[in-house]
Amino acid sequence: xxxxxxxxxxxxxxxxxxxxxxxxxxxxxxxxxxxxxxxxxxxxxxxxxxxxxxxxxxxxxxxxxxxxxxxxxxxxxxxxxxxxxxxxxxxxxxxxxxxxxxxxxxxxxxxxxxxxxxxxxxxxxxxxxxxxxxxxxxxxxxxxxxxxxxxxxxxxxxxxxxxxxxxxxxxxxxxxxxxxxxxxxxxxxxxx
Numbered sequence: 001x002x003x004x005x006x007x008x009x010x011x012x013x014x015x016x017x018x019x020x021x022x023x024x025x026x027x028x029x030x031x032x033x034x035x036x037x038x039x040x041x042x043x044x045x046x047x048x049x050x051x052x053x054x055x056x057x058x059x060x061x062x063x064x065x066x067x068x069x070x071x072x073x074x075x076x077x078x079x080x081x082x083x084x085x086x087x088x089x090x091x092x093x094x095x096x097x098x099x100x101x102x103x104x105x106x107x108x109x110x111x112x113x114x115x116x117x118x119x120x121x122x123x124x125x126x127x128x129x130x131x132x133x134x135x136x137x138x139x140x141x142x143x144x145x146x147x148x149x150x151x152x153x154x155x156x157x158x159x160x161x162x163x164x165x166x167x168x169x170x171x172x173x174x175x176x177x178x179x180x181x182x183x184x185x186x187x188x189x190x191x192x
Contacts, residue, residue, distance in 0.1 A: 001143055013149035014141035014185045016158020019170070019178040021111035021140070023050075023057050024125030028102050033061045033127050038085050040105035046091035049073050053138065054108040055080070055089075060134055061127040063087055072137055111177050120175040131181055136188055139181045 005011050030036060042063075044054035052075035058064045065082035066075065077089040092100060094110070098117030101107045111121050121128045129135045142158050144151070160166070162182045170178045 011146035012143045013146045014143050015149055015154055016142045017181045017183045018140045018161050020131050020135055020138055020181050021178055022121045022128040023053055023110050024121040024128035025106050025108055026101055026119060027106035027126050029105055036085055041088040041090055043090045043092045043100055043104045043107040045094045057129055121177050131179060
């Protein structure tokens with residue numbers, strides 16, 4: 001949304017938060033983050049924003065620490081400042097990620113690829129993104145033309161996203177992996 005607004009004359013504005021599709025750490029070898037051995041290899045996406053997001057996930061899991069001012073879009077493994085277990089971070093193309101899961105100690109996957117590979121982030125991952133300030137940039141939103149951001153009818157659509165029927169649909173069709181984030185739009189720009 002920010003990139004779109006920076007690149008286009010027409011602007012869009014969020015009117016409602018919807019859900020977070022958590023990124024997860026998956027492993028065929030361990031069941032808990034604490035079980036990672038020294039020197040374990042973890043494959044992460046090698047594309048810009050997903051690479052940064054994966055590194056933030058590894059930090060959230062307590063496996064690494066990233067430099068202050070870590071770039072949420074362009075961060076790389078070079079930004080790791082602490083790595084007590086000497087985890088080997090292996091950026092790979094995500095198109096082949098699920099197949100590579102058994103070739104490394106763990107792999108970090110976005111929810112769509114995980115689901116395509118038969119994995120449910122809430123049940124099959126060793127660790128997944130929490131809904132908190134570290135993941136707010138990944139919350140999906142309903143967005144409209146900026147001129148219509150105060151339209152009552154469109155705001156109602158945003159409210160309807162959070163009704164029980166939608167939650168039931170998400171549970172039935174996505175295994176609950178689109179985690180409801182029912183927060184005011186201001187949540188996206190709060191610093192804490």
